[in-house]
Amino acid sequence: MTANALHNSRRRSVLLAIILLSLTxxxxxxxPSISKVEPPNWWVNMPQQPMVMLTGQGLAGAKLAxxxxxxxxxRVEPRPDGRYLFAWLEIGAGAKPGAAKFTVTxxxxxxxxxxxxEARASQRGRYQGITPNDVIYLIMPDRFAxxxxxxxxxxxxxxxxxxxxxxxxxGGDLKGVTEHIPYLKKLGVTAIWLTPWWKQATxxxxxxxxxxVDFYATDEHLGTMKDLDAMVTAAHRAGIKVIMDxxxxxxxxxxxxxxxxxxPTWINGTPEHHTAADYDFATLVDPHATxxxxxxxxxxxxxxxxxxxxxxxxxxxxxxADNAIWWMESTGFDAFRLDTFPYSPRSFxxxxxxxxxxxxxxxxxxxxxxxxxxxxxxxFVGGRKERGIDTGVSTVFDFPLESTVRDVILxxxxxxxxxxxxxxxxxxxxxxxxxxxxxxxxxxxxxxEPGATVEKLNAAMALLLTMRGxxxxxxxxxxxxxxxxxxxxxxxxxxxxxxxxxxxxxTAGRTTEEQAAFENTQALxxxxxxxxxxxTGRQFxxxxxxxxxxxxxxxxxxxxxxxxNSAPAEQTIKLKLGDTPLQNLRxxxxxYGKAKSNLAAGELSVTLPGMTVAVFRVR
Numbered sequence: 001m002t003a004n005a006l007h008n009s010r011r012r013s014v015l016l017a018i019i020l021l022s023l024t025x026x027x028x029x030x031x032p033s034i035s036k037v038e039p040p041n042w043w044v045n046m047p048q049q050p051m052v053m054l055t056g057q058g059l060a061g062a063k064l065a066x067x068x069x070x071x072x073x074x075r076v077e078p079r080p081d082g083r084y085l086f087a088w089l090e091i092g093a094g095a096k097p098g099a100a101k102f103t104v105t106x107x108x109x110x111x112x113x114x115x116x117x118e119a120r121a122s123q124r125g126r127y128q129g130i131t132p133n134d135v136i137y138l139i140m141p142d143r144f145a146x147x148x149x150x151x152x153x154x155x156x157x158x159x160x161x162x163x164x165x166x167x168x169x170x171g172g173d174l175k176g177v178t179e180h181i182p183y184l185k186k187l188g189v190t191a192i193w194l195t196p197w198w199k200q201a202t203x204x205x206x207x208x209x210x211x212x213v214d215f216y217a218t219d220e221h222l223g224t225m226k227d228l229d230a231m232v233t234a235a236h237r238a239g240i241k242v243i244m245d246x247x248x249x250x251x252x253x254x255x256x257x258x259x260x261x262x263x264p265t266w267i268n269g270t271p272e273h274h275t276a277a278d279y280d281f282a283t284l285v286d287p288h289a290t291x292x293x294x295x296x297x298x299x300x301x302x303x304x305x306x307x308x309x310x311x312x313x314x315x316x317x318x319x320x321a322d323n324a325i326w327w328m329e330s331t332g333f334d335a336f337r338l339d340t341f342p343y344s345p346r347s348f349x350x351x352x353x354x355x356x357x358x359x360x361x362x363x364x365x366x367x368x369x370x371x372x373x374x375x376x377x378x379x380f381v382g383g384r385k386e387r388g389i390d391t392g393v394s395t396v397f398d399f400p401l402e403s404t405v406r407d408v409i410l411x412x413x414x415x416x417x418x419x420x421x422x423x424x425x426x427x428x429x430x431x432x433x434x435x436x437x438x439x440x441x442x443x444x445x446x447x448x449e450p451g452a453t454v455e456k457l458n459a460a461m462a463l464l465l466t467m468r469g470x471x472x473x474x475x476x477x478x479x480x481x482x483x484x485x486x487x488x489x490x491x492x493x494x495x496x497x498x499x500x501x502x503x504x505x506x507t508a509g510r511t512t513e514e515q516a517a518f519e520n521t522q523a524l525x526x527x528x529x530x531x532x533x534x535x536t537g538r539q540f541x542x543x544x545x546x547x548x549x550x551x552x553x554x555x556x557x558x559x560x561x562x563x564x565n566s567a568p569a570e571q572t573i574k575l576k577l578g579d580t581p582l583q584n585l586r587x588x589x590x591x592y593g594k595a596k597s598n599l600a601a602g603e604l605s606v607t608l609p610g611m612t613v614a615v616f617r618v619r
Contacts, residue, residue, distance in 0.1 A: 030058040030082075031109030038216050038319070039326045041116035044070075044095045047359050048325050051318045052115070053262065054085040058108055066102045070095025071117065077315075084262040086315060091117060125236050126332030129364035129394075130191055132432055133535045134241065135465070135525060136472040137189040139177060140441050141197065141222050142207040144475060145496030145505075147175025148227075154220035157202040161221065163497065166487040169207045174223035176496060178231040183505045185238045187478060187518075188525030192235060193243035193337050195441065197222050201254035208441075208490070209245065210339065211252030211306070215323050225330065232331045242333035243366075248320050248352070249340040250306035258307045266316050268299040268308040276304040281342050281371050285379045298345055311348040321355040328360060338393065341367030342380055346389040353382070353392025366435050367393045370442070372403040374424035383429035398434040398469055400424070405438055408566055409460045409611070410449050414546040415566050422468075422539070432536070436469035438477070441490060445476070445483035454480050454513045455611050458520040459564065462592070462613035465524040466553065466562045468539045473521070479504050480517035527592055527615065533558040542582065543575040550575055550606070552582060552618070559618035561588060563595070565608045572607040588616035 036055040060082035064073055070092040077086040085104070097119040103112045130136070146152065152161045152171040162168040174197065184192065196209030199217040209219070218228055232242050251257060253271070261267045269275065277300030283293045301308045311317055324336065336356075341349070349367075356363065369377045377400060379386055382393040404421045407413035425431035438460045439446045446457055457480055464471050476483075476493055483489035495503025503509035510518060528534045537555035544550070547567035553560045561582070565571055577583050585604060588597050593614035598605040608614045 032056065032058040032062055032104050032106050032111045034104065034111055034113050037113055037115060039322055040216055041118055042089070042091060042326075043118050043120045043329060044091055044097055045093065045120060046091070046325075046329070048322065048355060049091060050089050050322050051315070052087045052089060053315075053319060054087070054104070054113075055083065055256075056085075056111075058082050058106060059085040059104070060106070062104050062106045064102060064104055066100050066115075068095075068098070068100035068117070071100050079262060081260075083260055086262075120329070121332060126334070127328060127360040127363045128241055128334040129362045130241060130243070130335045130366075130470060131364075132468075132470050134190040134470055135188070135528065136191045136193050136243065136435065136470065137184060137187075138193045138195075138440055138472055138474045140172075140195045140208065140475065140490055141174060141177055142170050142172040142209075143490050143492050143496075144172045145176030145180050145493060146171040146173060146498060147177070147179045148173050148223065149498060151220055151223060157220065160202075160205050163492065165205075166490070167207075168205045169221050170492055171221075171497060172492070173221065174218075174227040174231045178227075178234045180496070180505060181231075181234050181238050181240060184240060187522055188529060189473065190239065191241040191243060191334070193472070194245060196245045196247060196339075197228060198247075201252050204252070204254065206252060210247060210250075211254075212247060213252045213255045215320075216326070229331050232333050236332070241335065242331075243335045243337050244327060244333055245339060246324060246336045247339040248309060248311055248348075249343040250302045250308050253305050253307060255307060263313055263315055265310050265313045268310045269301065271307070274308070275300045277302045277308070277343065281369070281376050281379075282373075284342055285376050297343060302340065302343070309344075311344050317348055317351055321352050324352070324356055325359050328356075328363065335364040335366070338365055338367045341369055341391075341393065341396070346380075346387060346391050349391040349393060350389050357392070364394045365392075367391070367396045369396045370399055372400050374400045374421065374427055378424070378427035381428055381430075395430060395433040395435060395470070397472070398436045401434075401467075401469075402437050402439070405460055405463055406446070406449065409456050409463075410446075410451055412566075415549040415564060416544055416546060418463075418549050419541055419544050422541075425468075432468045434469045435472050436464055436467065437472040437474070438464050439474045440472070441474060442486070443489065444485050445474070445481060445489045447477075447480050447482045448484045448489060453611075454517050457517055459566070459611050459613050461517075461521055462524055462562075462615070463564060465521075465528050466534050466560070466613070466615060467551070468553075471528075478518050478521040479510060479514040523592065531558055531560050531591075532556070533560045540581055542580060543573060545573075547571065548573045552580075554581060560591070561616040561618050563606050563608060563614045563616075565610060565612055565614075567610050569610040570607065571610070572605055575604045575606070577602050577604060582618065585618065587619045589619065591615045591617050 034056040038053045042050045062078045064076045072090040075088040100115045163170045197218050198212040199214035199219045200206035201213050275296050278296035283289045369380050401421050404417045495505045532555040533553040537553035540552040542550040550563040595608035595614035
């Protein structure tokens with residue numbers, strides 16, 4: 001660069017700095033205005049008092065006042081850039097429901113806003129949590145059913161809905177879920193987990209919900225708060241619980257915070273300067289690792305594009321706790337699925353759970369720790385301290401068992417691998433509360449794997465619904481829906497959309513294979529509901545080999561024996577009963593599957609077809 005060019009470059013830099021300073025000064029000098037209040041309301045008689053974040057202009061040095069009876073502002077913190085103001089409210093025991101008026105005053109002027117203070121709804125039948133008595137059904141609303149075609153192309157996001165494009169919005173919504181609750185009830189599931197319903201950017205097709213741009217709004221494609229409330233109410237009336245998919249690790253790239261974070265430490269990095277996420281959780285578990293080794297796990301931008309939230313910022317941590325409580329109180333759903341759980345520090349999760357359970361002691365959370373090693377997944381469970389901190393999470397997904405079941409059923413791996421995983425249950429505080437699965441929306445579908453058949457799917461489903469844990473079924477697996485890697489694993493549920501050539505929500509609309517898979521899942525869910533042993537019973541190994549695994553589930557007088565034959569051909573499996581809970585066995589009755597049995601001289605012989613599971617009542 002020549003001396004003259006260098007001089008001109010410096011001159012331009014100085015001019016740019018002057019312009020930016022002038023714009024900043026102008027922003028600070030303008031009269032105050034409020035564009036957003038978060039949370040938009042709160043309730044009387046709540047154990048948690050809210051921190052309110054105001055977004056607007058000209059808020060530097062602002063004072064906040066209200067004369068609403070029973071409401072006090074204990075602290076105000078305006079940010080220097082004038083874009084944000086934080087205030088801590090105390091809603092006294094004598095406060096009555098109503099609309100509180102707040103006045104914001106600076107040297108440049110005054111503005112005001114109203115803040116609804118509402119009565120809490122009845123607590124009955126709300127915030128119920130999840131137990132091993134439940135079976136979870138995972139729904140991606142955009143791909144499940146279109147109950148309201150009027151919101152397919154909302155005014156602020158025209159042209160983003162196109163079913164011919166696998167990464168565009170397809171039209172499914174909350175009303176579509178509500179309309180098909182009778183189907184879910186008939187199938188036999190007791191809880192539904194919906195992928196995030198938060199508002200997404202209008203210029204992107206984030207149909208999956210993981211690109212949030214507003215933590216206090218539903219996306220227009222999915223429906224309104226009224227639609228969400230109606231869905232939760234309808235589910236509860238049917239005896240079905242609802243789980244919210246909650247994301248604190250990141251926002252969408254077009255969230256306003258990416259360019260204008262409320263504090264300097266709200267976001268890790270900037271859109272121009274940040275690190276990419278490292279997905280190696282082993283560095284978090286390793287007691288000898290330095291922060292340098294795991295910094296990018298906690299601070300890196302997911303997919304190198306999603307702004308990473310620095311949840312160690314105390315204001316952000318409080319914002320997210322209030323936000324979770326607001327959603328639960330607003331609609332009365334029952335539990336949280338916590339996305340990308342290990343990517344946020346243990347200290348944050350400990351505080352978040354402490355606040356949540358103080359308000360809702362009976363709710364439940366499950367953390368997504370997508371790893372196949374029990375040593376790693378168990379590190380994150382609640383009820384145990386690691387690095388001196390208990391995360392507080394109720395449980396985690398059992399990805400180690402999922403990958404093993406897939407290997408055994410689909411790849412012909414030794415059935416002994418199942419026992420190898422279960423032998424690590426002592427690492428968990430509550431192993432019977434682990435959420436088990438054979439697939440979800442982030443993986444190739446079971447039926448999309450090489451060599452998959454309906455028979456193999458039925459066998460895997462039988463293991464899922466009889467082994468210890470809280471089972472989770474991915475929507476469509478009950479009808480053997482195929483699907484490869486993302487986004488092919490997120491196909492529309494047939495019959496959920498106008499113009500579909502068939503309706504797989506009905507018996508008449510299913511193919512022979514789809515009906516066989518549906519009937520198998522439905523029968524297993526019915527069986528599980530009838531037998532406490534299959535829900536909460538202790539599990540014992542009764543026999544294992546490379547091509548079989550037999551186990552007992554026992555709850556009081558209810559005892560159920562389950563036998564897997566993973567060989568391609570029929571085989572007879574002989575189970576020695578001495579020194580086991582079945583040593584005094586008098587006989588067995590077939591509850592599920594096609595099998596023959598013979599009891600003689602302290603040995604039970606079970607003959608069953610290849611790649612099948614049989615379930616017996618034990619006498």
